[in-house]
Amino acid sequence: MLAAAVRLFNERGYEATGMEALSRALGITKSAIYHHVDSKEDLLRLAADRALDGLFEAADEALAREGRAIDRLEFLVERSVLVLADRLPFVTLLLRVRGNTEVERRALERRRAFDHLVADLMERAAAEGDLQAGLDPTVGARLLFGMVNSLIEWYRPGGDLDAAALAALVRRTAFDGLRARPAGR
Amino acid sequence: MLAAAVRLFNERGYEATGMEALSRALGITKSAIYHHVDSKEDLLRLAADRALDGLFEAADEALAREGRAIDRLEFLVERSVLVLADRLPFVTLLLRVRGNTEVERRALERRRAFDHLVADLMERAAAEGDLQAGLDPTVGARLLFGMVNSLIEWYRPGGDLDAAALAALVRRTAFDGLRARPAGR
Numbered sequence: 001m002l003a004a005a006v007r008l009f010n011e012r013g014y015e016a017t018g019m020e021a022l023s024r025a026l027g028i029t030k031s032a033i034y035h036h037v038d039s040k041e042d043l044l045r046l047a048a049d050r051a052l053d054g055l056f057e058a059a060d061e062a063l064a065r066e067g068r069a070i071d072r073l074e075f076l077v078e079r080s081v082l083v084l085a086d087r088l089p090f091v092t093l094l095l096r097v098r099g100n101t102e103v104e105r106r107a108l109e110r111r112r113a114f115d116h117l118v119a120d121l122m123e124r125a126a127a128e129g130d131l132q133a134g135l136d137p138t139v140g141a142r143l144l145f146g147m148v149n150s151l152i153e154w155y156r157p158g159g160d161l162d163a164a165a166l167a168a169l170v171r172r173t174a175f176d177g178l179r180a181r182p183a184g185r
Numbered sequence: 186m187l188a189a190a191v192r193l194f195n196e197r198g199y200e201a202t203g204m205e206a207l208s209r210a211l212g213i214t215k216s217a218i219y220h221h222v223d224s225k226e227d228l229l230r231l232a233a234d235r236a237l238d239g240l241f242e243a244a245d246e247a248l249a250r251e252g253r254a255i256d257r258l259e260f261l262v263e264r265s266v267l268v269l270a271d272r273l274p275f276v277t278l279l280l281r282v283r284g285n286t287e288v289e290r291r292a293l294e295r296r297r298a299f300d301h302l303v304a305d306l307m308e309r310a311a312a313e314g315d316l317q318a319g320l321d322p323t324v325g326a327r328l329l330f331g332m333v334n335s336l337i338e339w340y341r342p343g344g345d346l347d348a349a350a351l352a353a354l355v356r357r358t359a360f361d362g363l364r365a366r367p368a369g370r
Contacts, residue, residue: 070364130365135354139346142339143332143358150331161324169320173328177362179255180315 001026001036006047006089014044014093015100041103048097048107051090052114054083059117069124070131073144074175076121078167080148085155085163092152118145144174186211186221191232191274199229199278200285226288233282233292236275237299239268244302254309255316258329259360261306263352265333270340270348277337303330329359 008025009017019040023030037043058079062072084091099108122137122144131140148170157163193210194202204225208215222228243264247257269276284293307322307329316325333355342348 132357132361132363132365135358135363136346139354140358140363142335143355144363146335146338147328147332150327150335153331154327161321169324170328172317173320173325173362175362175364176317177358177360178317178320178325178329179360180317 001028001033002043002046002050003089005043006093009044009047010089010092010096014040014096041101044093044097044101044107045103047090048094048103048110051083051087051094052107052110054087055080055114056110058083059114062121063117068128068130069121070128070175073118073121073125074171076118077144077148077174078171080145081151081167081170082163084148084151085157085166088152088155088157091149095149095152115141115145147174186213186218187228187231187235188274190228191278194229194232195274195277195281199225199281226286229278229282229286229292230288232275233279233288233295236268236272236279237292237295239272240265240299241295243268244299247306248302253313253315254306255313255360258303258306258310259356261303262329262333262359263356265330266336266352266355267348269333269336270342270351273337273340273342276334280334280337300326300330332359 004026005022008022012021017040019030019033022040023033026033037046058076061079062076065072065075094107094111097104097107097111099105119138119141122131122141125131126135126137126140131137151166151170155161155166161169189211190207193207197206202225204215204218207225208218211218222231243261246264247261250257250260279292279296282289282292282296284290304323304326307316307326310316311320311322311325316322336351336355340346340351346354
């Protein structure tokens with residue numbers, strides 16, 4: 001039921017979709033929905049957490065690794081793309097949240113905590129001399145996840161490009177650039 | 186008047202904002218608005234064209250340049266970021282257009298034409314051996330403008346980072362990557 005509700009929110013907009021429309025589209029009564037959740041906000045909370053829990057698990061794994069910050073960042077990006085591909089409708093809904101209700105504000109707060117964590121890793125990478133000279137770590141984190149998050153606009157699982165290939169591609173493009181490397185690297 | 190209308194559309198959503206709300210927020214009568222434009226769709230068309238005309242001017246300049254496709258792509262990215270920074274509310278509105286009306290569909294069509302143009306340049310860069318091995322040009326174009334377009338989420342002119350510095354940074358990050366280059370390049 002959650003997946004169907006999220007699909008509908010993504011198609012019609014979360015705010016524009018009421019419980020009435022939800023019950024019609026899902027083909028179940030409103031009381032059947034209320035048997036599972038207390039409100040529309042509850043559905044949003046469950047959906048946002050599905051996305052955010054995945055991202056934070058990826059971050060925990062990245063932080064638990066040994067080695068240089070830049071390598072842990074690369075790992076985190078690759079894992080984040082896998083989460084995005086695997087939970088695409090949930091991440092899509094999360095990224096469109098604007099913050100008008102308590103549930104939305106909480107989701108935005110968790111998103112910001114994730115962004116801070118990325119910026120912190122970026123800062124460490126800069127301190128270790130592994131980041132492009134002159135790049136502010138916060139700006140770097142934004143450009144990096146700007147590229148990752150833009151995948152929701154066009155990536156559709158089941159096509160020619162599987163999630164693992166996509167994740168490797170985004171990682172390589174973000175850290176090594178679009179340009180072909182001169183021989184030797 | 187157009188700028189004020191676009192600000193309101195971006196804040197409250199284009200679909201959710203009627204002429205009544207527009208006239209209240211702008212502090213002018215509806216008939217004064219209708220003196221300038223025929224409809225809300227007219228405002229959207231003017232705003233989307235403001236963004237799109239800037240992007241196509243940048244593309245025309247890029248295509249008129251001599252040299253390798255990858256260098257023209259770099260030029261186009263830098264100029265696109267400048268257009269985005271200069272016309273931020275218009276580009277923001279454009280990127281949120283979903284295609285429910287004739288005006289919206291036309292804006293989406295022009296966006297797609299721009300994307301194709303970027304993908305074509307990317308294809309030429311690949312043929313010239315300047316693109317990262319194994320990167321599909323269409324995917325490359327999407328990742329590139331995914332990063333550029335994500336700027337609307339956080340970039341605000343007038344802060345520490347001026348538009349020219351931002352444009353140079355995005356160009357460098359997209360083509361050469363976040364990672365510090367080994368000495369010699």
